[in-house]
Amino acid sequence: MxxxxxxxxxxxxxxxxxxxxxxxxxxxxxxxxxxxxxxxxxxxxxxxxxxxxxxxxxxxxxxxxxxxxxxxxxxxxxxxxxxxxxxxxxxxxxxxxxxxxxxxxxxxxxxxxxxxxxxxxxxxxxxxxxxxxxxxxxxxxxxxxxxxxxxxxxxxxxxxxxxxxxxxxxxxxxxxxxxxxxxxxxxxxxxxxxxxxxxxxxxxxxxxxxxxxxxxxxxxxxxxYITLMVAAIAAAAWAALRSMPVAAVVGVFIGVVSLTAQGYLPTSSLWYSAVLPALPFIVLVGALVFVPGLRRLDESKDPLSSVDPPPPPPTADIRTPQIDRFVRAGWWLALLAFVVSMLTWIPSGWETVLNQGLAYSVIFLSITLLTGTAGQLSLAQATLAGVAAFTAAQLALHFGLNFLVGGLVGALAAACVAAVLAVGSLRLRGLGLALMTLAAALLFDVAVFPAHAVSGGTGGVTIERRWLGFDLAAPNGHSYFVLAVIVLFLCAGGVSLVQRGTVGRFLAAMRGSETGAAGIGVNLPWQRILAFALAGALAGVGGTLLVVQETVVAPAQFDYQLSLAFVVIVVTTGVGTVEGAIQAGMGLVVVQELLQYAPQRFQGLTFVLFAAGALTYAAHPEGMVELEKRRWTARAERALARRARSTAPAVTGRP
Amino acid sequence: MSAEVPPVPPNATVPPNATVPPNATVLEVEDLQAGYGPYRALFGVSFTVEHGEAVALLGPNGAGKSTVARVVSGLVRPSAGRVRLEGRDVTGFAPWRIARAGLAHVPEGRAVFTTLSVEENLVLALGRRGSRGDVAASLAAVYERFGVLADLRRHRAGTLSGGQQRLLSLAKVLAVPPRVLVADELSLGLAPSVVDDVYENLVALRGAGAALLVVEQQVERALALASRAVVLDHGSVAYDGPVAGAMEAVARVFAGPGVTSASGTRGADTVGVGARTWVAARGGNRPMTGYGEEPGRRRSWRTSRRRS
Structure with a gap:
């Protein structure tokens, strides 16, 4: 006693x-x-x-x-x-x-x-x-x-x-x-x-x-304080965010149990190293599974919400064909100019940076698909990227598997993890879903990634980078860039096809109204699992791409906080479109690189900038970039209309 | 303000406002224009509600009835026009100011706080307009009038049936009788016998001296209660006059522009010009849409970016 x-x-x-x-x-x-x-x-x-x-x-x-x-x-x-x-x-x-x-x-x-x-x-x-x-x-x-x-x-x-x-x-x-x-x-x-x-x-x-x-x-x-928040979230979840005494009791319980267990368990056991740090997340998952109040969190809705004007459609859908043709041609030209520049005059330091941006863009595409199209919020995309990267690394280490093949297997593994996560949270939506994915991310962060069998400890796994016989690490070679640009192109095209296809319409229907979508015969659970799995695979491909460039896979590269930052960044630039993800990826690395030249204390400014950007999400849920696009499109259309009027005033008159 | 409102007996009288003579205009709406983002809903609506009068606001889906109610209670800010309450200009006031000035709005659909208990919903309503007298006595009066709520007082309002929730929102309003009541589709989703109950309460409220603006799709019920009717069509007033002539205007408006333009007799003697010009601008024979649109403009965000 x-x-x-x-x-x-x-x-x-x-x-x-x-x-x-x-x-x-x-x-x-x-x-x-x-x-x-x-x-x-x-x-x-x-x-x-x-x-x-x-x-x-x-x-x-x-x-x-x-x-x-x-x-x-x-x-x-x-x-x-x-x-x-x-x-x-x-x-x-x-x-x-x-x-x-x-x-x-x-x-x-x-x-x-x-x-x-x-x-x-x-x-x-x-x-x-x-x-x-x-x-x-x-x-x-x-x-x-x-x-x-x-x-x-x-x-x-x-x-x-x-x-x-x-x-x-x-x-x-x-x-x-x-x-x-x-x-x-x-x-x-x-x-x-x-x-x-x-x-x-x-x-x-x-x-x-x-x-x-x-x-x-x-x-x-x-x-x-962030660690505190996580345990507090678990305690608040058991109270269904309602009863403060229950939240307090569960909070104290987590603290007491984890320290008591720490005292009794031998320090060398797996329980001590993996299960104990994960206790708050296990408690959180338990709450999400067993507390029915959490499933109804988003049910009480403002009865007067119809007073708000409906959200605007994406700019790409409403711009006039004249401008549309111009913009589309502009995108292809920009891509061509980018590829040519990377292969010719861009210094290798910046090429490395931009390559990283390409890899991030692939990860961000998963958020475009999951949040932008399907309307599901996942706070675990960096973790899924990590699952794929570690899988590929271990396959390469033990079986000598080529990293590209390993990457595909890893993406499959990430898709499976994402699908399991989706199955586990089928009854949750909105806030509950976000908490579930956060718990999963934290679980991997403290219990799986640091394990010796996965990452070889905090140092990480060193990997070889070879692609079709080319050394991806060669200082003046462009082989990594070519690989990254092809992968990004394929992924972006894939996401764009999914968005426009049947699945995309089902997912969009689910985003618009789950009740309505179910009413027209959309299989909601299946669509949700599919969206999670596809997004998990995308994140996995991106994660593998990211670590190929750095030759080391370490747990710190897939910290759960990155998942949070990823969502914030993509939402800032525009979560609804493929180009939004690419803008986010390139923007992130360019801003980070430019800040290298600023004094030491400004290193953290990247996240401040993107956080400030995400704050505009409150007023403009379509994202800052999308907002500016709409403004410029409107300006261009007004200019076009003025020109049309000055050349042919008789035609435009309305009765 | 009336600081001392006594507990509500079943047929309470509305506290008189010393500054307003009887038979004065209580609510005046002048050339209202309003909309939601780029979507325009009202194109210059004007009418008045006199002291102690019940006015029925009628019209087909998407005519702008609910928008008029929301503009009057301050939920939607008009882009042009004036709203006067007992002679005082309240245009653009926050809803709570208008509520404290004596106007009560029962919005369409479920309009109670689902996470609060029935009693908490009522207490919240009792505290407004300075009446902080004996809350318990007021509650008792409400429960006497709406027996079903007394049994459910500890339940969360979200667990009530749709009809019970409508009753609760009506009880909230009647707990402290307002000077003007704007009731939006009170009968929606209620059993006919309950609707009878609700309308009895409205008659009693009118008898107590309150002015009523009743938005309703069940035309007969509204006309039985009202002394005057305003018929809206596509965001404009198509008829404003005694109940006797309202039925004809309603029939015309509800049948749609396709019917009337084909017959060519839109009845310029009773029907206002707003609806007709709108139909002409649209080319005369388009199907009705959910929102009224500004004539000659494409429905798009770009046309009104500045407003959003």
């Missing part, structure tokens, strides 16, 4: 940290209707500023606390509401998820740009003194200030929030406004003010959580 307590008690502060975040997630979801992935980013921002003010600027602890929690926290929440979430129609789940993700990716990067890459250590505690042992539990389990702060903070927060949400008129108005900002106004409630209040409270909670947890780790790292 003593031993059990000794192992379990240290888990309590971790569990409380999960609980605080989980409760915050539930609060934000219920009062704003947004599952805020950016919550971890908000908490990190407050913790970072708090530590920076006390350790670097020499502020007093309470002064820094007031600024970072009472001013910065709610202020950030209000900014998010005013400029982002207020603009998203309440029924657009994808836009909410993408915006939240871009905050999770963007806020830490933005902080390192603003403050430089500094290591902030020694955040002061705002609660009990962490070094004092206040009392002993049982006979010799010490309880110090960290434990006390965490427990007292969690319980206090829980009580205050439950009372606010269930017992006050403001809570009632916030819950109503989360369901429909329009309908609640018909009851005479100022929805803008209520929602802004909800965001301010949620921001305050995020800030408080961040600062409360800052002293628990030696340095303030965004990584810790």
């Amino acid at each position: 003593e031993q059990l307590l000794g192992f379990a008690i240290p888990g309590v502060p971790y569990g409380c940290a999960y609980a605080i975040f989980a409760v915050g997630l539930c609060l934000t979801y219920q009062t704003t209707g947004v599952f805020n992935f950016g919550y971890g980013g908000q908490a990190y921002a407050s913790a970072y500023v708090f530590t920076w003010l006390t350790q670097v600027r020499g502020w007093s602890t309470w002064g820094a606390f007031v600024f970072s929690v009472v001013v910065l926290g709610p202020g950030l929440g209000l900014l998010l509401d005013r400029f982002l979430f207020r603009r998203i129609p309440s029924t657009n789940t994808t836009a909410k998820i993408v915006t939240g993700l871009s905050l999770l990716v963007g806020i830490p990067s933005l902080l390192s740009v603003l403050f430089g890459n500094r290591n902030l250590v020694g955040a002061p505690s705002i609660g009990f003194d962490p070094n004092t042992v206040y009392f002993h539990l049982g006979s010799d389990v010490p309880v110090n200030g960290i434990y006390l702060s965490a427990v007292v903070g969690t319980v206090a927060m829980l009580v205050v929030l439950v009372v606010l949400l269930r017992g006050t008129r403001l809570g009632l108005e916030m819950r109503a406004a989360a369901e429909s900002r329009r309908l609640v106004q018909l009851d005479g409630v100022n929805a803008d003010r209520v929602t802004a209040t909800a965001w301010a409270i949620s921001g305050l909670m995020a800030g408080l959580a961040g600062v409360l947890l800052a002293p628990a780790e030696a340095t303030v790292q965004s990584q810790d």
Whole structure:
């Protein structure tokens, strides 16, 4: 018993940290209707500023606390509401998820740009003194200030929030406004003010959580906060984003169980190295499978959503034939010019960079197919790319299989994994589906990819790069480029054919309305599995292509955070079209390369830029590039119309 | 504002507004134009609703009835025209301001908060327009009137049947009697006996001094309640006058432009010019579409990019 307590008690502060975040997630979801992935980013921002003010600027602890929690926290929440979430129609789940993700990716990067890459250590505690042992539990389990702060903070927060949400008129108005900002106004409630209040409270909670947890780790790292978010998501999922006490209990449970198990399991066992780190994701998957409330998350819809104007069609579908011919010819010319330039004058440094862009474009095509055409959100595309790459690498290593053949086998393996994932989440959609794919990505990230049999540890597997007898690594050879351009061309053509064919129409019908599609006889489960499998195969091909260039396959290349960033990037440039994916791939590598020339602190700016781009998704779900295309097409058509009128004024007159 | 509203007895009177004389125009709509993105729905709609009067707003699918209701309650911002409530210009006001000024809108279809309980839905409605009196007493009055809601008070509104949800949204409005009620398709999806109930409540509300604007596809019911009718066709007023002449206009408009242009007798004496010019601009004999379109323009996003 003593031993059990000794192992379990240290888990309590971790569990409380999960609980605080989980409760915050539930609060934000219920009062704003947004599952805020950016919550971890908000908490990190407050913790970072708090530590920076006390350790670097020499502020007093309470002064820094007031600024970072009472001013910065709610202020950030209000900014998010005013400029982002207020603009998203309440029924657009994808836009909410993408915006939240871009905050999770963007806020830490933005902080390192603003403050430089500094290591902030020694955040002061705002609660009990962490070094004092206040009392002993049982006979010799010490309880110090960290434990006390965490427990007292969690319980206090829980009580205050439950009372606010269930017992006050403001809570009632916030819950109503989360369901429909329009309908609640018909009851005479100022929805803008209520929602802004909800965001301010949620921001305050995020800030408080961040600062409360800052002293628990030696340095303030965004990584810790993102990991916290994942466990918190698992806890919130068990509560169906509804019951805050349940979320808190599950949060504490995850913390306590993982530390207790850590104490009992031998460190050399597979359980210790693979299963234990994956515990939060196993809990999350369990919630997604067993909690029926999660399947109905997206069912409550704004009854007044028809007040919103319908979304615009893609530019390519509505431009006049005159311009269309011109644009199509332009694309072929651009391709030709690109190929010729790569083969002739582009320096080899930039050729390497652009080659990488080609490989990314193939991966991004999978998002075009899955999200743009089928309307399904997957946060695991980088992981699927990794599945294929590691499969190909291991086949080459053990059986001497050519990497190209191995790549195809790998793509098949990725397709199978994606199909299994689709089968496992058939009953989920929208947010539930996004969480399921995220859990899968994390599972691979902590439990599969680092395994010695898969990647040979963190160092990765070194591979040979030969293609039809050509050395792909030859410094001045263009063979890799030729391979990449052919693969991309085939994949882009394939996606384009699928989009225009029968399958594409079925998938588009499913995106438009699952009920409607089922009504006209579309086999929804099958179409969804097919879309996932095709997208998985595409991601696999792209992933293999990517690692062929780098000669090493390492787990870090397929980090789950990349999956999040991928979705954000593609959505920014335009998720509906094939050229959107290519623009995203080339844009990513070019921006990243250009930033090499900027000072060190701006390295993180790529993700900030793309996150900022994704934030425009709220107002323009078709993507920034698509928006600009529409503007330019409109301009060109107006110019054409003017010219037509000046040459033949009599013809265009209407009765 | 009326700060002290007593608990609602079954036939409460609407709190009088001292600044408005009886028989004054309560709701005035002038040359309204509105739409959704590039799609235009209203092309200059004008009519008035007098104090204590019930007006039926009629028309075929896509005529713009719901859009008129939404513009009046502030849900859709008009691109041109004016909305006056008791003489006060409320054009472009946020919906909650208009609601607090005494206009209640029961939107089409399901219009309750599905994740809140029945009682929470009612409490939310009771708190508006300054009446924070005895909520429990008001609730009791509502439950006495709508017995079925009393049994379901702890249930989530989303678990109610469609008819019960409609009743709940009507009960929300009647909990604090409004000065103007805009009811959009109240009868939709309800059993005939329930519709009778609903219309009895509307008659009582009118008797209590509220002005009603009733959007309805069941023409007979609406005309039985109303003293005046406004018939819309393709976003324009095709008829505005006493109930007696409305049936003829409705028949003409519902039959569609194809029928009338072929016979060549559109009845210029009763039918307004809006519909006819629209038909002429379209070439006279096109099938009706979901939205009215601006004459002579291609239906496309590019034509109205600036507005979006």
